Amino acid sequence: MSAEPLLIRRLSADEPDFDGQLAKLLSWDEVSNPTVVSAVTDILSALRREGDEALLNYTRQFDGVAAQNVAELEVPLERCRQALANIPAASRQALEEAATRIRQYHEHQRQQSWQYAEADGTVLGQKITPMDRVGLYVPGGKATYPSSVLMNAIPAKVAGVGELIMVSPTPRGFMNEMVLAAAAIAGVDRVFAVGGAQAIGALAFGTQLVPRVDKIVGPGNIYVATAKRQVFGLVGLDMIAGPSEILVICDGQTDPDWIAMDLFSQAEHDEDAQSILISPDSAFLDQVEESIARLLPDADRQEIIRQSLKARGALIEVGSLQEAVALSNRIAPEHLELSVADPDALLPDIRHAGAIFMGRHTPEALGDYCAGPNHVLPTSGTARFSSPLGVYDFQKRSSIIHCSPAGAAELAKTASVLARGESLTAHAISAEYRMKGGADE
Incomplete structure (x- = not known):
């Protein structure tokens, strides 16, 4: 023993x-620390009011970054490419091999638009559309995770996301070369040396420097998780891990x-x-x-x-x-x-x-x-109703309904009855107009 x-x-x-x-x-006990909640609320309020000025001030305060102006917080993509060129050959090979396997796996998840036609000519279907812009948070505190860059960025790129924005804190100006190299391999479009709740606020609200995104993915500390929870609804989230x-x-x-x-x-x-x-x-x-x-x-x-x-x-x-x-x-x-x-x-x-x-x-x-499969996974029992991060998290689904005159006339009979049953007479009359139109055809 x-x-x-x-x-x-x-x-x-x-x-x-x-x-x-x-x-x-x-x-x-998830993100419920009242002191943290209060601090994050103040940070997000300042970001919403002051934009770049608040982002610069908080980055100086929390990360000890001696930036003179907000433009210095953007990391040029050339810097990422230099990191990829300069890391040890074994490290580059490992990152590229992992990226290849992750990409191959996630390509199997790509969804396609579909349609089908009914006998009367009505067409129904679903249109799959990638998100325009996604924000990726990469931790930079106790540890740095180039693997998280690959796992979050590659499915977004496979999905067809138009622009991928990465934010990652650089305490006292330190930049992790492996993280930057992973960003280059994964095809990240812009990189900002910001972190914490202020980075989440910048992605959610948008500033002059940091563009507003449609969804935020990636892990972080309790301040990041709390900020993600507070901006949910304004932007989409992967999960509160x-x-x-x-x-x-x-x-x-x-x-x-x-x-x-x-x-x-x-x-x-x-x-x-x-x-x-x-x-x-x-x-x-x-x-x-x-x-x-x-x-x-x-x-x-x-x-x-x-x-x-x-x-x-x-x-x-x-x-x-x-x-x-x-x-x-x-x-x-x-x-x-x-x-x-x-x-x-x-x-x-x-x-x-x-x-x-x-x-x-x-x-x-x-x-x-x-x-190959994604390592961004549901925690704290949420696997009962949640799934791993995947290509489907970066794609949206739009329903397609294209009624023929005859199809509209037939559907209107059902819609009219249900609408009047809910006392929504404008709905009913709108449908009934198509009954007449279909009969005239």
């Missing part, structure tokens, strides 16, 4: 108070070190990330706990992992793999690993998960970077 029994909690599904323990483990999560279902036959490291792979994101292992094999849970204790001291981000596992991690014993699947559906995890001999046997019963990683040789880390 682990020398540190409190490193990660152990739970059993047959304990009388298991439901309460599980609810406490999963609880996550919570901390990253992994849930592993294992039959007890995978190397326990592999599973421990898979749990670490989420825990190292931040202290609020969640890592859960479910298995019917109690002895295997012991082995994983031992692996955690042994491997943790050598982890580069061991303190973050330690705090994450202690606060929100768990090893859960269940009676069977079927019970594990049922519990997983209750949790609706962002990432679900089926580390079992026959993952295809479990797949039909998986109802709620952002991404499903099949078998012992498919760690979640591969999906984060280069497998």
